[in-house]
Amino acid sequence: MGHLLLVVLALALANGLAMWGLSRLRGRARTGGMAALVAVDAVLAVLLVLELGMALFFAQSDGFNITMSSRNWFDRHWHPVNSLGYRDVEPRPKAGSEKLVLVVGDSFAAGHGIDRPEDRFGDVLGRELGPGWRVAHASKIGWDTVDEDQALRAYPVTPNVVVLAYFVNDIYRAAEKSHFPLPFTVRFPQSAAAKYLVDHFALANFAYWRLARVGNVEDASRGFWDRLRAAYADPVVWAAHAAELDAIVDWCRDRHIRLIALLIPSLADVAGSAPMTARVAAYCKGRGVEAVDLTPVLAGRKSADLVVNSVDTHANVGLNAEMAGLLRRAILAPAALPAGPSAPAD
Template sequence: MIHILYVVLALVALNLVAMWGLSRLRRGRARTGGMGALVAVDAVLAVLLVLEVAMALFFAQSDGFNITMSSRNWFARHWHPVNSLGYRDAEPRPKAPGEKLVLVVGDSFAAGHGIDNVADRFGDVLGRKLGAGWRVANASKIGWDTVDEDKALESYPQTPDVVVLAYFVNDIYRAAEKAKFPLPFAVRFPKGAVTGYLVDHFALANFVYWRLARMGNLEDAAKTFWDRLRAAYIDPAVWGEHARELDSIVDWCRKRHVRLIALIIPSLADVAGTAPMTARVAAYFKGKGVETVDLTPVLAGRDPGDMVVNSVDTHANVKLNAEMAGLLEKAILAPAPAASGAD
């Protein structure tokens, strides 16, 4: 808000200078016209200032990239509780006698990116559906991939009875990096000192800039990224590296007799386009004898607008989180199949 104050002070100073200049003119059309123009300009600037203050104080909207001021406002308002492990969840605690612990591990989808109330996240909804004798905890962070999720399992202070691995199709990112198969996503930040200052410090300029960017460079960058991501899944070196990452999670659960359920999430903006990727992941887990809840066939043909948080955040909305919880409830309460597949 300090930057808005600077603008107000600057406008007051400019008005004083303008008024002084107009006062030196003789009465006539020039002076009258000048006063009219000054009033009109001030009216426009006043409206912009009101909009700026309103957006800075009240406009909070998540976006998928978390690069806008409105998204930062959203996180400040909604991203809680955060426990001592850094997860958006209650503090971990030992299991009560007879209690079964479900641990949801994943990235932004599991952490609830875009979900205002943490109680509406699929893991929390699942906990209420399972009822007495069950507890669902969350070990997820934005931007995580399979390697991060594996480390989270190993370091979690309690051994769960069930692990729900929320797999999103960009979880292969680290494997692609190791295999020297770059997955670039170049975001063009504002250039120039003035533009950069306005976009970084003023909510209205920030909103306009990033909305325009989404129709230009961000859309092009996203298309390039998804094309490369599809290619990564059929690259033998990348997939081999990724399979080893997934093996580590499967082996961790198997050695501790922990039931593993893979929740496979396609791109909600393009379910059909990511179907070959989710199919390969589902085939991997099934080959290992791991239970899968593959959302691709469930969501095929649906309007993305009915599934996502908003037009600039393609994470799952509250309704879809509830649906995922229902599918997981059925999977967890069904008898666990006998372990099979290669070790």
């Protein structure tokens, strides 16, 4: 807001100088000048009101969290955050015969774009499972399979069921380690003036990133997804990623913890990400891991009906409720007999 105050002071000074200059004119020149100044002042006043309104009240999540409106959204909605850094209440021991479901994942599990944490699939699942069940979260934005494995091992309460919320970019670290980079380069403002405006003023920030999505963001996204599909087809990358998944599967199996994988495709292109979710589904089948694969469930449905908004392709409230229902049926069904340690990993 300090930058906006400086603009207001500068405009007030400029307006005063303009008035002084006009006072030295006579006749039509003065009248015309005053009319022009009033028109300019009216436009500037409208812009200032819009700027103030957007800066204070406009909060909208975006998938990359690069806009001021997204930062406003996080300030407003990203709570509670517990001592482990998760968007959840504090962990506590199981009470008596209570069964704990631990949702492990990235931004989809944490509820990116979901205003109220109680509308996430994990929280909805907890209510639908009913008495005797509790659902907790070990999920953070940007996590991949290695992060999720470490969080699972470090969680202070041993769960009865682990729901691994798997999104198709979870292969990212395995690709990087296999010298198969997955670049996603977004072009930020280049000139000092443009950078200053976009970084400090809500209207400029909104306009720049909306226009940028038509060009550089969409191009970067398209290139990233093409490269990501290639990563799943690369035998070296997949072997490294399968080893990451093996660590979670083996940890749960050694402790007799039921593991259910929730496979989430790209909601902006379900068909385009189908080969990736199919590979993970085949892995799960080979290792005897139960899987809830959303790809066939969402096939043919419009992206706009699934996502938070036009700039945030995380699952919306309706899809979170749907995921909760699918998981409830999976959890309450008899557990599948796990494959032995030597089962193939695709």
